[in-house]
Each structure stands twice: as structure tokens, then as C-alpha cells.
Amino acid sequence: MAGALQIGALEAALAANGLCLRGWVFPDAEAAPELAAGGAASAIALIGHEGGAFWRVFVAWHQTRAGAADPLDTWSKAVIAPLALRAGGEAVFPSDRPWHPFQKWAMAAGGLKPSPLGILIDPVFGLWHGYRGAILFGEAPLGVPRGMSADDVPIHRCDACVGKPCLTACPVDAFSPDGLAVSRCRAHLKTEAGQNGCMISGCMARDACPVGREHRYSDAQIRFHMTAYS
Ligand code: B12
Ligand code: SF4
Ligand code: SF4
Numbered sequence: 001m002a003g004a005l006q007i008g009a010l011e012a013a014l015a016a017n018g019l020c021l022r023g024w025v026f027p028d029a030e031a032a033p034e035l036a037a038g039g040a041a042s043a044i045a046l047i048g049h050e051g052g053a054f055w056r057v058f059v060a061w062h063q064t065r066a067g068a069a070d071p072l073d074t075w076s077k078a079v080i081a082p083l084a085l086r087a088g089g090e091a092v093f094p095s096d097r098p099w100h101p102f103q104k105w106a107m108a109a110g111g112l113k114p115s116p117l118g119i120l121i122d123p124v125f126g127l128w129h130g131y132r133g134a135i136l137f138g139e140a141p142l143g144v145p146r147g148m149s150a151d152d153v154p155i156h157r158c159d160a161c162v163g164k165p166c167l168t169a170c171p172v173d174a175f176s177p178d179g180l181a182v183s184r185c186r187a188h189l190k191t192e193a194g195q196n197g198c199m200i201s202g203c204m205a206r207d208a209c210p211v212g213r214e215h216r217y218s219d220a221q222i223r224f225h226m227t228a229y230s
Contacts, residue, residue, distance in 0.1 A: 005086035007141055014047060017079045018054030019132055022046040023109025024144055033100060033136055036090055043140035045089070046102070046109045047080055048131040050122070051215030059220075070095065072228070080133040089135035102131045111153045116167050117205055118179055123154040126212025157211045169208035171197065189230045199226050 005013075011021050025044040027033070032040035061078070062071050073095040084091035094102045106112050106120055115121040122129050158164070167175055171193065174185040188194040198204060202222035217225070 005083065005088075007087075007143055010045075010083055010087050013083050014079075016057075018052075018057045019047055019049055019079065020053075022048040022050075022106065022129075022131065024140075024146075025105045025108045026140070026146065027108075033092070035136055035138055037138070039138050041090075041136035041138065043137040043144060044105060044109075045087075045135040045137070045144075046105050046131060047133045047135065048106075048129060050125045050129050051212075052128070052217040052221045054132070055218060055221045072224070076132040080135070084133075084135040087135060087137075087141065089137040091133050091135055093133045094131050100134065102134070105134065106131065111148055113156045113158070115158050115209070116164060117175060119206070121157055121209070121211060123157055124212055125215045126157070127206050127209050128212050128215040128217060161210075165208040165210070166205045169204040171204065175205060186230060189226070199223070199230065202226060 007021075014020055023046050025046060026042065027040075027044065029040070032042065033044070034040055058072060058075050061075050062068070065071065065074075068074050073093065076095075077091070077093060080093070081091040092100050094100065103114070103120055107114075110122070112120040112122060115127060117127070119127050120129075121127055170185075172184050172188040174181045174188070189199055200223065201207065201219070202217075203226070207216070216222075
């Protein structure tokens with residue numbers, strides 16, 4: 001049952017934190033996540049960020065909590081969990097195990113597809129977007145759109161990408177059709193070249209993509225994510 005917080009108000013509260021509702025998923029019974037309160041979710045609101053919109057809000061929060069472990073995950077929980085409660089749902093997070101299939105949800109919610117790098121590509125924001133949480137509802141709140149019309153299904157930008165520069169930009173050739181060779185990438189990041197390259201200016205493969213470049217994260221945000229990943 002939906003709580004007091006209506007969807008429009010939820011969207012406004014997320015926007016105040018640089019976050020947004022990235023879409024809705026209505027899972028089949030066999031793929032429906034279980035609710036802590038019992039039963040299974042019939043609707044999932046996917047929450048994320050488009051570009052680095054949340055960064056300034058997060059940095060202001062972090063300045064008052066120096067030394068917090070996993071600060072971005074902690075901030076995401078501090079923002080999203082109370083909103084989920086007020087909306088009558090349960091919050092789940094991409095960093096919590098067992099991992100919920102956030103990328104599968106994003107594909108179902110927004111028609112996104114994986115880039116050759118594994119990260120999903122958005123037609124507008126390119127590779128510069130991510131997910132900060134989701135709200136599971138036992139019963140879909142009123143007024144939730146039940147799906148995309150054929151006109152809303154985005155064109156997959158990678159299909160039309162000539163040369164696919166993302167695949168040739170990595171200095172250690174860490175991407176193959178099998179995916180990212182994580183250990184090769186991480187080994188490079190420990191070298192002097194990696195410390196002065198990808199660790200400072202970000203993953204060169206991600207940076208080579210021409211889609212949504214105006215939404216590229218700030219240098220500070222990129223360094224934060226690289227440090228967390230390496
Ligand atoms: C484990 C993990 C990793 C592992 C990947 C290990 C591996 N080879 O699978 C490591 C630590 C290497 C990793 C790295 C990164 N990750 Co990661 N990762 C995850 C995590 C926590 C779980 C993935 C998973 O297994 N899910 C379980 C399955 C059941 O879910 P699924 O949706 O069906 O799974 C899909 C993904 O696993 C995907 N996939 C498979 N192999 C790989 C490899 C990579 C590198 C990625 C990104 C995805 C991916 O395909 C699956 C089928 O659709 C997710 C969050 C989440 N809960 O999903 C983030 C997530 C996939 N990661 C994400 C990101 C952004 C990254 C980084 C770019 C982080 C950064 N530095 O900014 C790097 C990539 C580094 C690079 N050089 O490209 C984002 C992707 C957003 C998007 N636009 O698609 C997610 C969703 C987290 C988030 N908060 O948004 N990641
Ligand atoms: S460079 Fe081309 S193929 Fe690679 S992620 Fe961007 S659009 Fe897709
Ligand atoms: S971070 Fe650097 S080494 Fe790792 S995959 Fe990206 S370009 Fe390659």
C-alpha cells in the first residue's frame with residue numbers, strides 16, 4: 001500500500017538531492033524480489049543520477065562526516081531509506097549483498113542496453129549515470145506508468161557508433177568480448193602510468209565515448225569513483 005508520500009513529492013525530494021526516478025520495473029513473479037515485510041514486490045522504482053547532479057549535495061554531507069566508511073553508499077542510504085518509508089515501500093541498494101540486479105532493472109525500466117564496456121549506455125547521458133537505490137513496493141503506487149510506448153524505447157547509441165573508440169582507448173587492453181579483465185585493469189592502476197593516468201583522469205575507455213560528454217562527472221567525482229574501484 002502506498003504511503004503518504006506521493007510519487008510527485010518523491011521525485012521532488014530526490015531532485016533536491018541531485019537524484020531522480022530512473023524508471024519503474026514490474027517484475028514477473030519468479031523475478032520479484034522478496035519484501036522484508038513479507039510477500040514479493042510488484043513494482044520497483046529505480047533511483048539514480050543523471051550526470052554528476054548529486055555530487056555537490058554529497059560533498060556537503062561528506063564534509064560533516066569525515067572518515068565515514070563507504071561514504072557514498074552511506075549517503076545514499078541516508079537519503080533514500082526515509083523516502084522509501086514515507087512512500088510506503090522498502091529501500092534496497094546496489095552495494096548490498098546479495099546484489100540485486102540493478103542493471104537488469106535499468107534495462108527493463110528504461111530500455112537501456114549494455115555498452116561494450118559492460119556499463120549501460122543512456123541515449124542522453126551516455127556512460128555518465130548510475131544507480132543509488134531502489135524502492136520495492138508490494139503494490140504499485142497510483143499513477144505509475146505501466147511501461148514505455150514504442151516511441152519511447154531509446155535507440156541504442158552503440159549500434160550506430162562508428163569505430164567504437166571505447167574499445168581501443170584502454171592502455172592495457174583490458175576489455176574483450178568476455179568483459180573487463182578486472183585484475184589487468186587494477187594492476188595497471190597501481191603502476192606509475194596508471195597513478196598518473198586513469199587514477200587522475202578516469203577510465204580512458206569510458207572517457208573515449210562521445211555520447212553525453214556534457215554530462216561527464218567532475219574531475220573530483222571521477223577521482224572519488226576511481227579510488228573506490230581500485
Ligand atoms: C560487482 C560489481 C562490479 C565489479 C565487476 C565484477 C564483474 N566482472 O562482474 C567491479 C568491482 C569490477 C565493478 C567495476 C565497476 N563498476 Co560495478 N558493479 C558491481 C555490482 C555491485 C554488482 C554487479 C552484479 O554482479 N550484479 C548482480 C547481477 C545479478 O545483476 P545484473 O544487473 O543482472 O548483472 C549485470 C552486471 O553484472 C553486468 N556486468 C557483467 N560484467 C560486468 C562488468 C562491469 C565492469 C560492469 C560495470 C557490469 C558488468 O551484466 C550483468 C547482466 O546484465 C553492481 C551493482 C549491482 N547491484 O548490480 C555495480 C555496477 C554494475 N557497477 C557500476 C559501475 C559504474 C562500475 C565502474 C565504472 C565504477 C567506477 N569506477 O566508476 C567500474 C567499472 C570499471 C571499468 N574500468 O570499467 C554501475 C553501472 C552503472 C551503469 N551505467 O550501468 C553499477 C550498476 C553500480 C551503480 N551504483 O550504479 N563493478
Ligand atoms: S564509444 Fe561507441 S560503442 Fe563505445 S560506449 Fe560509446 S557509443 Fe557505445
Ligand atoms: S581504468 Fe584504465 S586500465 Fe582500467 S579499464 Fe579503464 S582505461 Fe583500462
